[in-house]
Amino acid sequence: MRTVFTVFVKEVLDNIRDRRTLMSALLMGPLFGPILFAFVINLSIERSLSDGEKTLDVPLIGAEHAPNLVQYLVSNNMNIVAAPATSEEAVRAVKLGEHDLVVVIAADFGERLRNSLPAKVELISDRANTSAERDARRVRNALYSYNRELAALRLSARGVSPLTMRPLNIDDVDVSTPSGRSGILLGMMSYFFIFAMLMGGMYLAIDTTAGERERGSLEPLLALPVTRGRLMLGKIFAACLFMVLSLMLSLASFFVALKFMPLEQLGMTPNFGPDVVVKAFLLLLPFVLLGAAVMTLVASFTKSYKEAQTWLSVLMLAPTLPILVVSLLTLRPRTELMFIPSLSQHLLLIDMVKNEPLNLLHVAISVISTLLIGTLLTWLCARLYRREGLLG
Amino acid sequence: MIKVDGIHKTFGKVHAVRGVSFDAPDGKITGLLGPNGAGKSTTLRVLYTVLKPDEGSASIDGKDVVTESLEARRCTGALPHGSGLYPHLTARENIAYYAALCGIPRSLIDEKVAGIIELLDITAFADRRTKGFSQGQRTRVALARSLVHDPQNIILDEPSNGLDVMATRALRELILKLRDDGRCVLFSSHVMQEVAALCDDIVIIANGRVAMEGSAEHIREQSGCDDLEDAFVAAITNVADD
Known part of the structure; x- marks a missing residue:
């Protein structure tokens, strides 16, 4: 346990001292989404309002x-x-x-x-x-x-x-609520959170294998009387810490940004108060371990830092796939969908924003399955850290 | 005490090590001498357990490097070729990190690190971040962190690479001092003069095999050459033929 903690502390310190990387991870990710969102929404509101007049x-x-x-x-x-x-x-x-x-x-x-x-x-x-x-x-x-x-x-x-020219009297009744309508617009929000979260841990995940190798510090590290699994765990936990920070920042910045978006004028009032922010944080938290493990796993197969960066940028798009499929097929939250990480978080988050009651069974399945898959992938990382090919 | 018994290692189609055996006893400096690509580094990497031999076995203080690799590493300090430091940590932090990983009790770490910093003459730049260190400074810090847990066996892969005269000299003194403490020092080099000046035992490796071994005297006698350099060339050409 002490080894894991030693590695964790060192990685955190190392990452904090690397100012530029830290800035890009903790600022770019969390701020990119809300700013883009505020910009697009303000623009579309401006247009739709001015056009009629x-x-x-x-x-x-x-x-x-x-x-x-x-x-x-x-x-x-x-x-x-x-x-x-x-x-x-x-x-x-x-x-x-x-x-x-x-x-x-x-x-x-x-x-x-x-x-x-x-x-x-x-x-x-x-x-x-x-x-x-x-x-x-x-x-x-x-x-x-x-x-x-x-x-x-x-x-x-x-x-x-x-x-006589009007045999039918067509009345279009819209049952959507202002919070419900905002679900359509804020559907991509969950992806921004996951994106920001992954960004926060990306550099550390790469550093664990490709980075250490490129710096020439991997071999001396592996020659120490420490089991490799523990080194890997310490590094994954450090990545998790920065991912959690990044997630918190992106939720907070979204919360603030929504206050500056005149969504009421579009007939939307998203349910995104402080309590929803906290719930969203807890809901997305299990995804942190999974994200860190997947990134570390992918990076461990690459030969260099640059290659790892390229692959991880592609990987960042992976969580959008289920979200995209769902919005194309307009799926409603179903129990079996809750087994799929990123999709389950997305569906539950949308429900919350729409101010619909959360299905506790769905929440439980989402949390447990995401945690299980994350643990499995972490174990796989630790196993792969033992192979010789790691040395490159 | 390091024992190597007939190890083989293949990377894809390259048969890098083809049955290397030798002993490196305590209280002696053993030099692994050979041209570039002879299999020195691969042999050492098997010894500090980052590679597993395809065949044969090796042990450090009786601990098998494959089956008891953690125990073998515990009594070994290794300086791999081109060891890198963490650029955002100071020299002291780099060394302390390794000390903590080696399981030195927290209360003793500061003292241990301070001791090795003084021993290796790092004090002047100990609290600077290692980014921008010269090759000599980097090697000294890397050496310090691999020695911080007082290992009985020391494995150094081309430690004098890129060092200037003064730094090489300091390194040589350190190696002699470690030997006089009764430790087992095994280091590789492709510079013959260095090996000749320092080593009690020389193992000449060429083409993945041991071409000749023994003291400098013994090697000269065995090859029938007065000059060690001629002996070295004779030994490696013999092996290179098959």
């Missing part, structure tokens, strides 16, 4: 053929501006991105309208361009509602109730 410039061809329609668009907060001369030129201009959209009113618009024949209005836009599509949708909706108004007027003029 902003006067939209609509390039329009043939305004003289449909003065009433033009008037209708203007009253819907749109501004008619100059457009290319012909419809062919308009198509080209939209393709090239010179215009986001162009409305073309056919020359016979007035005449067909008078004769109660469908009058042609073209809306040229590029649906692949998401930001332009938002504007096009506004114009499209305005055109549809103008269409409906005209239809209703025609029916009234002929003595038919406009309600």
Whole structure:
């Protein structure tokens, strides 16, 4: 036990003195997620809020053929501006991105309208361009509602109730709660926590094998009267300590960052108070040992520090895989899914953020299976630390 | 007391050590002499238990290096080739770390470390971080940490590599002092003069085999050469042929 502790203390001291590595591990990981999140959310809120109020410039061809329609668009907060001369030129201009959209009113618009024949209005836009599509949708909706108004007027003029045109009364009832809606947005949050946690221990995990080897300190260390398993344990525990620190920092920074995100304006109130932060920490804690063991294991097969770094960067993406599959298949938390580390933490965390009651059986399975797999991998690391190939 | 009995070691297709046997008794300096790639380092790595021999056996103070490797390591201080230090720790901390790992009681560590620092003349840079140390300073710290637990057997792999004249001299004095304390010192080198000047027994290794062994006198007689260098060349060319 003393050996494990000696190694642990030395590794912690060594890592703390390595300022640059420590900074990147403890600052980059925990801060990267929340900052990115706050940025994206603020940007999207800003856009969605400003778009509705902003006067939209609509390039329009043939305004003289449909003065009433033009008037209708203007009253819907749109501004008619100059457009290319012909419809062919308009198509080209939209393709090239010179215009986001162009409305073309056919020359016979007035005449067909008078004769109660469908009058042609073209809306040229590029649906692949998401930001332009938002504007096009506004114009499209305005055109549809103008269409409906005209239809209703025609029916009234002929003595038919406009309600005949509405055989169905469709009412869309949304049962989602403000906390529930935030689950969609904050789904990736659990990955940020796991990412930050892994970042915190990555350098120590590499150092255990590839780092020591590259420095030439592995052989003298192994020549000491100490069993290799104990050396490995001390190193894994040291990595765990920094991973826990990193996890705490990332939870705290997320907690603070959420206060600066005007999520209520998107109709979301994530349930992420201090009690949830503590629960999330306890829920993610078992993943620390597993993460440290996996990273150490992968690093032990590499030949150099650089190679280990490359492999571990790839490994960082591994916990996203189950999360990705789940969001694609929109799986609900199920008992059998709780056996899968990272996935179980993700599902439970989402439940908490959505303010849904936690299933205690699920929590127990998640904690126990993650701890068991972590212990198994640690044992495997200790075994592999005995092989000669380790010396490189 | 180190005994090596017919060890073999193969790495992939390279048969690095092909049946090396020799004894290194207490109170004597035994030199492992041989050209580059002769199998010296591999033999020593088997002795400080980081490698397992494919065949044959070796023991340190009667402890088998494979079956009782922990006990064998306990009575051995090893300085592997190109030993690295921890750059963020001071020289003193590097040595104290090894002292703690070797199981020296916590209350005695400071005293032990201070003693070895003085013995190896490290005092001037003992409390500086080892990052940026010269080769000579690094070797001295590495040597200090492998000797901090007072091992009876000392295995040094090319310890004088990269040392200047003064440092080499200091090292030589230390090795002689360890011998006079009655310890078993085994070291490897490819520099013949060094081995000739220092060793009581010489084991010439070439091509993974022992080409010749004995005192400098004995080797000269055996090979029929007056000059040790000629004897060395004669011995290794004999083996290299087969």
